[in-house]
Amino acid sequence: MKEQGKYSEGAGLFDSFHFRGRWWLPNRPDNRVHGTVYYSLAGISLELDGIFDLPEFRNREPEVGGFRSDCILGMSLEGDLCTILRVFFQEQSSALILGGHELVIGAHCGSDDEIISGALISYTNLEEWAFVPTIRSETSANVDHFVLSIPILAKSLFTVNETFPFRKLELLVGVESSQRRGAFSAQARGYFECGLRTKSFSAPCTTCYSARCFTKDSR
Numbered sequence: 001m002k003e004q005g006k007y008s009e010g011a012g013l014f015d016s017f018h019f020r021g022r023w024w025l026p027n028r029p030d031n032r033v034h035g036t037v038y039y040s041l042a043g044i045s046l047e048l049d050g051i052f053d054l055p056e057f058r059n060r061e062p063e064v065g066g067f068r069s070d071c072i073l074g075m076s077l078e079g080d081l082c083t084i085l086r087v088f089f090q091e092q093s094s095a096l097i098l099g100g101h102e103l104v105i106g107a108h109c110g111s112d113d114e115i116i117s118g119a120l121i122s123y124t125n126l127e128e129w130a131f132v133p134t135i136r137s138e139t140s141a142n143v144d145h146f147v148l149s150i151p152i153l154a155k156s157l158f159t160v161n162e163t164f165p166f167r168k169l170e171l172l173v174g175v176e177s178s179q180r181r182g183a184f185s186a187q188a189r190g191y192f193e194c195g196l197r198t199k200s201f202s203a204p205c206t207t208c209y210s211a212r213c214f215t216k217d218s219r
Contacts, residue, residue: 126190
């Protein structure tokens with residue numbers, strides 16, 4: 001479905017990944033369906049191998065917005081608990097695809113639990129303000145071509161520790177790229193990665209991924 005890397009512990013909010021697992025609704029733990037969850041800055045989606053045993057999916061394709069759930073619980077093939085929060089219907093053709101707003105890895109929780117201990121924040125033109133060249137054009141041995149040099153990892157510019165309300169505040173600049181048949185795009189992205197001081201719900205090795213969490217310049 002998407003060209004993404006497989007999930008590994010420590011993946012950041014700026015990364016794209018996927019992993020397989022078994023998924024079920026909180027009130028139907030006996031009805032578990034295998035499927036793959038995909039995460040990127042473009043969104044969170046769950047592609048199921050089958051369907052949940054619900055009237056919405058038995059007889060017809062539900063309309064967009066016709067199915068919603070506060071959460072879907074899951075367990076990865078590696079044994080990690082996971083939760084997709086604020087789930088909605090996307091499409092049903094060869095597979096049932098659901099969308100979500102947040103992906104929690106390491107715990108089962110509900111939409112009312114306060115689970116955010118960190119955030120990824122970006123402002124308009126932050127990468128220009130940071131003034132760090134990321135995408136470079138280089139000469140090629142073939143005079144009819146040129147080579148684009150694109151870093152794989154984001155570069156850390158500075159870090160501030162233990163300044164309330166942040167446990168850690170780090171400014172990074174990286175490149176978001178995508179490749180589809182016949183097209184390639186790359187764009188520099190600057191963002192702050194924030195570790196927050198919080199007494200909210202948490203479990204060991206719990207990470208919450210939220211797509212499209214960029215904010216506009218508030219000026």
